[in-house]
Amino acid sequence: MTITATHTLPGLKAHSAPAAAPAAAAHGIRHLAIIMDGNGRWARKRNLPRLAGHKAGTDNLHRVLRECDRQGIEVVTLYAFSTENWRRPEEEVSGLMRLLEIVIDRELAELHAKGVQIRHIGRIDRIPVLLQKKIQHAIEHTRHNTRLILNIALNYGGRAEIVDAVKQMIVAGVDPECVDETMIGRYLYTSELPDPDLIVRTSGEYRVSNFLIWQGAYSEYYITDVHWPDFDEGELRKAIASYVARDRRFGGVTKTT
Numbered sequence: 001m002t003i004t005a006t007h008t009l010p011g012l013k014a015h016s017a018p019a020a021a022p023a024a025a026a027h028g029i030r031h032l033a034i035i036m037d038g039n040g041r042w043a044r045k046r047n048l049p050r051l052a053g054h055k056a057g058t059d060n061l062h063r064v065l066r067e068c069d070r071q072g073i074e075v076v077t078l079y080a081f082s083t084e085n086w087r088r089p090e091e092e093v094s095g096l097m098r099l100l101e102i103v104i105d106r107e108l109a110e111l112h113a114k115g116v117q118i119r120h121i122g123r124i125d126r127i128p129v130l131l132q133k134k135i136q137h138a139i140e141h142t143r144h145n146t147r148l149i150l151n152i153a154l155n156y157g158g159r160a161e162i163v164d165a166v167k168q169m170i171v172a173g174v175d176p177e178c179v180d181e182t183m184i185g186r187y188l189y190t191s192e193l194p195d196p197d198l199i200v201r202t203s204g205e206y207r208v209s210n211f212l213i214w215q216g217a218y219s220e221y222y223i224t225d226v227h228w229p230d231f232d233e234g235e236l237r238k239a240i241a242s243y244v245a246r247d248r249r250f251g252g253v254t255k256t257t
């Protein structure tokens with residue numbers, strides 16, 4: 001496939017050079033979303049506490065994001081904590097929230113320097129106040145960055161997102177006659193972003209887990225047995241290669257049949 005044009009989101013710089021475009025951008029992967037599963041199993045295999053698995057999971061973000069950037073991907077959405085994850089033991093939940101604070105403190109300066117724009121998708125209300133503040137600060141601090149959008153799905157649920165969109169449409173007094181798929185898309189947390197082209201799930205479960213259920217209607221899924229802390233650049237390249245080999249038809253027919 002040759003590229004004839006580069007895509008640019010509002011406020012995002014186009015990744016350059018069709019001639020040497022990396023695989024993902026060249027094959028139209030603009031938005032990559034990841035269900036980062038398997039931290040607990042990674043830890044159990046090593047006789048470590050579950051939180052050590054989450055820590056290893058956060059340490060993995062660096063190399064994956066670096067590869068996403070190299071691949072010319074414009075938007076990366078990471079499923080960090082679902083609306084259902086509150087059911088986990090209190091110790092694990094508070095440990096995870098603390099880890100997220102540490103990650104923001106540790107990574108913000110570098111992400112900002114690299115031109116990453118940080119966003120949050122999900123409900124902010126139940127998140128501990130200190131973490132809320134750090135998230136708001138990270139969003140504000142990076143809002144003008146144009147290289148890559150990093151969406152952190154935290155206290156996120158796809159059904160809750162649709163409920164929130166419907167509520168907002170009612171509050172805005174939207175005329176039912178005007179409601180169509182484009183309009184609903186505009187009221188979702190992801191509003192003007194493209195739908196994910198590829199959704200990766202690590203650790204082998206064949207489930208959607210309430211992640212981007214509207215936006216993922218036509219996404220390609222890639223599921224690997226590799227646990228999230230072991231999902232490195234090479235594993236991401238395998239996911240991209242699998243996507244490239246597929247024939248996306250969006251309900252139509254392939255050009256060759």
Ligand code: FPP
Nearest residue numbers: 036037038039040041057058078080103152
């Ligand atoms: C699933 O593993 C993982 C999570 C619920 C948390 C993932 C969060 C991170 C890696 C931190 C991300 C941080 C940022 C800033 C995006 P699991 O506990 O369900 O594993 P298991 O299924 O093996 O038990």
